[in-house]
Amino acid sequence: MTVHSRNLNIDELRALDHAHHMHPFTDHKSLQAEGGSRIITHSDRIYLWDSAGNKMLDAMSGLWCVNVGYGRKSIAQAAYDQMLELPYYNTFFKTAHVPAIELAAKVASLLPERFNKVFFVGSGSEANDTIYRLVRHYFNVKGMPSKKAFIARQNAYHGSTVVSASLGGMAGMHGQGDLPLPGIHHVMQPYWYDLGGELSPEEFGLKAAQAVEDKILELGAENVAAFIGEPIQGAGGVIIPPSTYWPEINRICKKYGVLLIADEVICGFGRTGEWFGLDTFGIEADIVPMAKGLSSGYLPIGAVAISDEIADYLYEYGGEFYHGYTYSGHPAACAVALENIRILEEEKLVERVQKLAPYFNEKLKTLADHPIVGEVRSVGLIGAVELTRDKATRSRFDKPGRVGLICRDHCFQNNLIMRSCYDTMVAAPPFVITEAEIDEMVRLARLAFDLTYADVSKEMA
Ligand SMILES: *Cc1c(COP(=O)(O)O)cnc(C)c1O
Numbered sequence: 346m347t348v349h350s351r352n353l354n355i356d357e358l359r360a361l362d363h364a365h366h367m368h369p370f371t372d373h374k375s376l377q378a379e380g381g382s383r384i385i386t387h388s389d390r391i392y393l394w395d396s397a398g399n400k401m402l403d404a405m406s407g408l409w410c411v412n413v414g415y416g417r418k419s420i421a422q423a424a425y426d427q428m429l430e431l432p433y434y435n436t437f438f439k440t441a442h443v444p445a446i447e448l449a450a451k452v453a454s455l456l457p458e459r460f461n462k463v464f465f466v467g468s469g470s471e472a473n474d475t476i477y478r479l480v481r482h483y484f485n486v487k488g489m490p491s492k493k494a495f496i497a498r499q500n501a502y503h504g505s506t507v508v509s510a511s512l513g514g515m516a517g518m519h520g521q522g523d524l525p526l527p528g529i530h531h532v533m534q535p536y537w538y539d540l541g542g543e544l545s546p547e548e549f550g551l552k553a554a555q556a557v558e559d560k561i562l563e564l565g566a567e568n569v570a571a572f573i574g575e576p577i578q579g580a581g582g583v584i585i586p587p588s589t590y591w592p593e594i595n596r597i598c599k600k601y602g603v604l605l606i607a608d609e610v611i612c613g614f615g616r617t618g619e620w621f622g623l624d625t626f627g628i629e630a631d632i633v634p635m636a637k638g639l640s641s642g643y644l645p646i647g648a649v650a651i652s653d654e655i656a657d658y659l660y661e662y663g664g665e666f667y668h669g670y671t672y673s674g675h676p677a678a679c680a681v682a683l684e685n686i687r688i689l690e691e692e693k694l695v696e697r698v699q700k701l702a703p704y705f706n707e708k709l710k711t712l713a714d715h716p717i718v719g720e721v722r723s724v725g726l727i728g729a730v731e732l733t734r735d736k737a738t739r740s741r742f743d744k745p746g747r748v749g750l751i752c753r754d755h756c757f758q759n760n761l762i763m764r765s766c767y768d769t770m771v772a773a774p775p776f777v778i779t780e781a782e783i784d785e786m787v788r789l790a791r792l793a794f795d796l797t798y799a800d801v802s803k804e805m806a
Contacts, residue, residue: 355384355397358384359380359381359382362382362384363381363382368382383396384396388403390414390775391415391777393415401761402760402774402786402789403762403775404761404762404763404773404774404786404790405763406773406774406775407642409611409616409637409638409727409773410636410637410638410640410642411642411775412614412616412685412776413641413685413688413777414641414775414776417641419684419688420641420684420685420688423680424644424677424680424681427444427676427681428677431676433677434676435671435673436669437673441674443676444677447679447683448463448648448674448679448683449463449465449648449674451683452635453650456623459652460651460652460653461653461656462656463648463650463651464648464649464673465647465673465674465679466636466646466670466673467646467670467672467673467678468504468645468646469608469635469636470503470504470505470506470509471504472610472636472647473503473504473608473634474506475668476571476573476606476649477512478666478668479632479655479668480632482666483658487658491568492567493528493568494529494530494568495530495570495572496569496571496572496573496603497513497531497573497574498514498535498574498578499514499532499533500582501514501515501531501534501574502575503573503575503608503610504610505518507522510525511524511525511526512529512573515580530564533552533553533556534553534584535549535550535554535584535590536578536582536584537549537550537587538719538739539739547589550587550588550590550593551589553586553587553590554593554597557594557597558601561603566602571606571632572603572604572606573606573608574594574606575608576591576607576608576612576628577612577617577622577727579611579727581766582766582767582769582771583722583727583728583729583766583771583773585724586626591628592627594628595628598629599629604631604655605628605629605631606630606631606633607622607630609634610635610637610638611638612638613635613638614638614639615638615689615695615776616698616725616726616773617724617725617727618702618726619695619725621633625724625725632650632655633649635648635650636648640678640681640682643681644678644682646678646682694776697776698726698776699725701726702723702724702725702726704780704783705723705726706728708784708786708787709728709772711787712790715791715798716736717732717734717801718732718733719733726773726774726778727771728772728773729769729771730770730794731768731770732749732752732770733768734805734806738806740806742768742804743804745767745768748797748801749765749766749768749769749770752765752770752793752797753765755794755797756770756789756790756793759792759793760789761786761789761790763790772790774786
């Protein structure tokens with residue numbers, strides 16, 4: 346019996362949801378005032394259905410993760426088969442199992458040659474916590490115990506545990522619980538649309554990179570362990586750095602002996618039209634956290650790839666690294682990730698993203714003429730549309746995020762799932778989306794922009 350053929354009592358489910366289920370990133374009081382959760386019942390390819398029978402185009406791939414699309418029987422089968430054969434065993438204490446070994450080798454083979462060691466975790470947040478511990482341990486072992494500070498960017502997203510929320514640059518998250526941890530420093534993000542002013546994007550890219558160098562000099566290179574950045578900031582609003590940014594970051598990190606961490610949790614496994622954002626932007630990273638796209642979200646799993654330079658040193662001199670999770674390299678999750686990667690390869694989905702990218706960009710760009718749209722940008726199958734009250738000055742509506750939420754709700758009402766990051770509307774559809782479905786996505790987005798415009802036109806410049 347499939348879930349959607351069950352005779353669901355939706356009102357009862359909503360009541361139970363409110364009574365017992367505490368959601369992530371949710372204001373429960375206002376959710377309840379709006380009538381409670383939308384309950385998602387089933388899925389296929391790029392579509393989701395809710396309990397009211399609405400069929401919705403999921404232009405967000407869940408939370409940027411369901412890259413191979415919903416309804417993959419072979420992935421379910423891989424989990425089923427693995428659970429019967431060996432549902433669980435750990436990889437502590439001198440043991441291993443087939444799926445973890447195969448997945449580690451597979452992930453290493455997809456990354457640039459200098460990456461040959463892969464540490465498994467359960468999520469992107471755990472990946473970044475692992476890196477924080479590993480890097481600090483590494484510099485201790487190297488006899489450089491002062492090298493401990495991390496530099497990250499404002500408005501970055503690296504997860505929601507104590508360390509990963511500290512590395513992230515979300516003011517709201519920092520405000521709750523006295524983050525960031527000491528020793529984690531934030532610098533300007535490469536967000537030309539918001540911060541570039543009169544500079545060209547290329548000039549601004551250099552300025553944003555300079556902020557990293559300035560911070561290193563301020564702290565003293567002997568005190569700085571690492572810089573972390575997403576190749577494209579996802580949750581921050583799909584911020585695509587100017588072309589000058591990453592080459593300059595490469596140079597700066599190398600010059601001062603600062604490790605470069607490229608957070609590939611969203612970009613990894615094809616989102617940008619290459620296997621990794623590293624490939625798209627030429628980022629010379631030393632450490633790579635990944636998660637979401639690794640399993641297309643079918644089961645939770647993340648990983649950290651470590652360059653030979655670091656891994657060889659730690660293997661030789663580091664002794665035991667007292668770190669790991671019960672579910673590091675969970676067999677079923679590894680089997681699912683292997684099947685996900687097999688699908689990406691067999692169906693040439695990364696090449697597909699690259700082929701669709703110009704079409705996706707061109708269709709999104711048709712929205713640029715809309716009166717409330719300030720900028721449209723995309724790489725691969727990840728894109729953003731900026732909402733503005735004045736195209737000429739790129740100025741925002743007051744109360745950041747308010748108009749974005751109005752627009753997001755219009756999207757939902759018209760069965761399009763897009764997300765608002767403050768007043769930036771973002772999309773990252775599954776790689777199996779067709780050209781006709783991109784047309785449909787953009788048609789629904791325009792409708793939502795029209796409705797939003799009608800709501801806020803009085804506030805326009
Ligand atoms: C989602 C995300 C994370 C956190 O991953 P979780 O699996 O939610 O812990 C980390 N980094 C980036 C860039 C992300 O988008």
